[in-house]
Amino acid sequence: MSGEQRSKIVFWPLISIGGILLFMVLYLLAAFKYPGGSAVNVHELGFSWRNNYWCELLGENAKNGDANTGRTYGLLGMIVLSISISIFWWNIPTIVYERSKSIRSFMRYCGILSMVFASLIFTNWHDGIIYVAVISGTIAFTLLFYELFRNKRDFLSYFGIVCLAFIFANCIIYVSNFGIDFLPLLQKITFGITLLWITLVILQLKKHPYSHTS
Numbered sequence: 001m002s003g004e005q006r007s008k009i010v011f012w013p014l015i016s017i018g019g020i021l022l023f024m025v026l027y028l029l030a031a032f033k034y035p036g037g038s039a040v041n042v043h044e045l046g047f048s049w050r051n052n053y054w055c056e057l058l059g060e061n062a063k064n065g066d067a068n069t070g071r072t073y074g075l076l077g078m079i080v081l082s083i084s085i086s087i088f089w090w091n092i093p094t095i096v097y098e099r100s101k102s103i104r105s106f107m108r109y110c111g112i113l114s115m116v117f118a119s120l121i122f123t124n125w126h127d128g129i130i131y132v133a134v135i136s137g138t139i140a141f142t143l144l145f146y147e148l149f150r151n152k153r154d155f156l157s158y159f160g161i162v163c164l165a166f167i168f169a170n171c172i173i174y175v176s177n178f179g180i181d182f183l184p185l186l187q188k189i190t191f192g193i194t195l196l197w198i199t200l201v202i203l204q205l206k207k208h209p210y211s212h213t214s
Contacts, residue, residue, distance in 0.1 A: 012091045013202045019084025020195050026077030030057040033070030037063030040181070053184050054191070058122035075122070082119035086112045088198055089140060095205055096147040103143065111140035134171055138164065148201075156201055163197045166190040 031047035038044050038051035042063050047070075052063075057074035061067060068074075089111025093104035114137030117129045141164050149157040170190055173183045 012087050013206050016084045016088045016202055017199055019080050019087070020199060023077045023081040023084065023195075026073045026080065027054075027057075030070035030074035030077060033073060034068060035062040035064055035066040035070075037065070038184075039063065049185070049188060051184050053187060055121050055126065078119050078122070082115045085198065086115045088202065089115070092144065092201070092205075096144065096151070107140050107143040110136045110143075114140060130171070130174075134167060137167070144201075153204070156197070156204060159193075159197050159200070163190070163194045166193060 031049075031052075034047035034052070034057055036043075036045045036047070038048050038056070040048075040051040042065075044051065044064075047057070054074075056063060057068070057070055058078065059068055060071060090108055092111075093107045114133045117133040117136070120129050121133075123129065141160060145157050145160050145164075148154075148160065166186070167190055170183065170187055173179050173186065
């Protein structure tokens with residue numbers, strides 16, 4: 001491995017993990033500044049962790065009709081998260097895939113595409129954007145799960161599959177409307193465990209350099 005490659009592997013994890021932490025801070029600020037209202041109760045004061053969605057923090061107006069004073073923090077958080085996770089997807093294939101340049105590129109661009117589309121959920125194309133983000137993200141996740149499992153990183157692989165199952169559960173509830181009242185809370189749980197999984201993948205591969213097997 002060249003010195004340039006080593007420097008990249010050392011440097012990018014700090015950006016990705018730092019970005020995830022900054023996103024969490026911005027999320028909290030956006031929630032704190034959110035005026036109030038949800039689909040359940042438009043007169044509800046402030047941001048409800050039980051009833052409000054993440055995308056509601058990105059709208060110009062809150063559900064109660066007031067100007068959303070937390071929007072700037074929300075949009076900034078979405079940008080930071082998208083860049084941070086895109087950096088993860090750009091670098092991780094080089095570490096876990098040694099055999100096929102085409103597979104590395106496919107994983108890389110599917111992962112980045114999912115984040116590009118995810119960053120646009122506040123637009124009028126919300127539903128279509130979610131579908132594209134989930135499909136492209138699923139492809140990238142699956143390729144990464146396989147390689148983690150192949151190299152006996154069983155915990156990371158199974159934990160990742162759990163994250164993907166949560167993502168699918170969000171989509172199924174959203175499309176079917178069955179259990180929709182639980183969806184805002186499930187969305188936050190999914191956010192949390194998926195970002196935790198990405199952080200653990202970064203830390204584990206940084207602490208124990210990848211060993212390719214045939």
